[in-house]
Amino acid sequence: MKKFYLTTPIYYVNDEPHIGHTYTTILADVLARYYKLLGYDTFFLTGTDEHGAKIYEAALKNNMDPKSFCDTIVDKFKSAWQSLEINYSRFIRTTDEHHEKTVQLILKKIYEQGDIYKANYEGLYCIQCERYIPDDELVDGLCPDHNIKPILQREENYFFKLSKYKEVVYNKILSGELEIFPETRRNEILGKLQLKLEDISISRKHLKWGIPVPFDQQQTVYVWIDALVNYLSGIDFFNISLETLDMKHFWPCDLHIIGKDILWFHAVIWPAMLLSAGVELPRKILAHGFFTVEGKKMSKTLGNVIRPKELLEIFGVDATRLLVLSSFPVGSDGNFSIIESKEKYNKELADNFGNLVSRTFAMLSKYFNNEIVPTECSSEMKHTIYEAVNSYKSFFAELSLDKIPDAIFSLTSYANKYVQMKSPWIVAKEKRKDELISILSDLLYCIKASALLFYPIMPNVTKKIVESFNETEYTEFDYKKLLEEKTITIRNHKFKPVDILFKKLK
Numbered sequence: 001m002k003k004f005y006l007t008t009p010i011y012y013v014n015d016e017p018h019i020g021h022t023y024t025t026i027l028a029d030v031l032a033r034y035y036k037l038l039g040y041d042t043f044f045l046t047g048t049d050e051h052g053a054k055i056y057e058a059a060l061k062n063n064m065d066p067k068s069f070c071d072t073i074v075d076k077f078k079s080a081w082q083s084l085e086i087n088y089s090r091f092i093r094t095t096d097e098h099h100e101k102t103v104q105l106i107l108k109k110i111y112e113q114g115d116i117y118k119a120n121y122e123g124l125y126c127i128q129c130e131r132y133i134p135d136d137e138l139v140d141g142l143c144p145d146h147n148i149k150p151i152l153q154r155e156e157n158y159f160f161k162l163s164k165y166k167e168v169v170y171n172k173i174l175s176g177e178l179e180i181f182p183e184t185r186r187n188e189i190l191g192k193l194q195l196k197l198e199d200i201s202i203s204r205k206h207l208k209w210g211i212p213v214p215f216d217q218q219q220t221v222y223v224w225i226d227a228l229v230n231y232l233s234g235i236d237f238f239n240i241s242l243e244t245l246d247m248k249h250f251w252p253c254d255l256h257i258i259g260k261d262i263l264w265f266h267a268v269i270w271p272a273m274l275l276s277a278g279v280e281l282p283r284k285i286l287a288h289g290f291f292t293v294e295g296k297k298m299s300k301t302l303g304n305v306i307r308p309k310e311l312l313e314i315f316g317v318d319a320t321r322l323l324v325l326s327s328f329p330v331g332s333d334g335n336f337s338i339i340e341s342k343e344k345y346n347k348e349l350a351d352n353f354g355n356l357v358s359r360t361f362a363m364l365s366k367y368f369n370n371e372i373v374p375t376e377c378s379s380e381m382k383h384t385i386y387e388a389v390n391s392y393k394s395f396f397a398e399l400s401l402d403k404i405p406d407a408i409f410s411l412t413s414y415a416n417k418y419v420q421m422k423s424p425w426i427v428a429k430e431k432r433k434d435e436l437i438s439i440l441s442d443l444l445y446c447i448k449a450s451a452l453l454f455y456p457i458m459p460n461v462t463k464k465i466v467e468s469f470n471e472t473e474y475t476e477f478d479y480k481k482l483l484e485e486k487t488i489t490i491r492n493h494k495f496k497p498v499d500i501l502f503k504k505l506k
């Protein structure tokens, strides 16, 4: 059985989930559902990153101990993902006991390999990034991502010989053994790898809120090193926790989905750690871009941070998933706009897809009392469905997930034009019954194909439509058949009317 293991980053618990987290997680969920439907043994990991100075301080500020503070934020992530119907396989927390043990185990392996040494370090540290910022990255003395002044820190730390793995990592990326999408990001990493590569500090001396370094209890593991290991502990790679089944076969990871700001950690530091520990490298990294909200950078100060709840109240679950997924090209920077999303919702979901469904079922009820024996699909309609399936599959394969809805909307918009062209109301008036049945049959094939294609993105809408065909139990089977053989079946002759799927928004 083929397997597919994909991950989101583990989210830092210094903030409640907003549209940024939502975007990454929806990308992952849609992909996970897709591979699962195609029969892959799929594992989808998400979770939270809970250690570090920033969390420690936030907990103090809230008069809480760090763990209880993390618990409150973790609940918010879990309930947000539940309301968006994110079907993750596991939610990993860096405070999970078996994760802590995994981190220590990896560190021990790297230490035994001779890749860890102790040295003094002095540098400018951004507490928001939780990292030292090299001089050449500073913008007017400030952290480029946070616009704050990093503080001078000097301490004796453990260092990882990152420089030792520079060549190997470079070659793995160059050869495509470790893929990075999009191409521009891949080239950035390759370019940066040709410059001087410094070893990195992997421990902190004065920070209590972290995992103790296994060979020195005075130090805790640097939060980034701690966090990256979640991809192994999430599938209990070393079989540390006895409660879980053996999930080691999911490694190597097929896809790490991340934001472009953390690509260096995933494309260079993480592979180097794995090489040192003797673990196979992940296959692919998707680094998505940043986006503005209504053309402005999202920030608490501007008060334009969008929370998933807000989107769900306007659009409902299914449409939210679709609109967030398709708002801008995956991999590029872009913009998310509630105003534009409403326009798209009205144009494509209400007036195009929704209208096709309601007008077809209205005719079915009016002319045939919801009962017809469908004829074969016309070659014209078959061809259009065939084309849509082809683009759909290639968009998934090339990770152009934003284009997937459009591939389906072009199919439904073709069907709407087909209705205009065939004028079934005239055919009905002239009592050309057979012709009317074949028109409606074509529309039903198209609706069923579209509904199935929407399944990884809008699971509830698909279920509703399939219910009206009285074929609920065949959804998974039919999906696979449509994708693999490009064929579509209608088994029943009786149909149920469908309620309005998408009410128009003002």
Ligand SMILES: [Zn+2]
Pocket: 126, 127, 128, 129, 130, 143, 144, 145, 146, 147
């Ligand atoms: Zn920063």
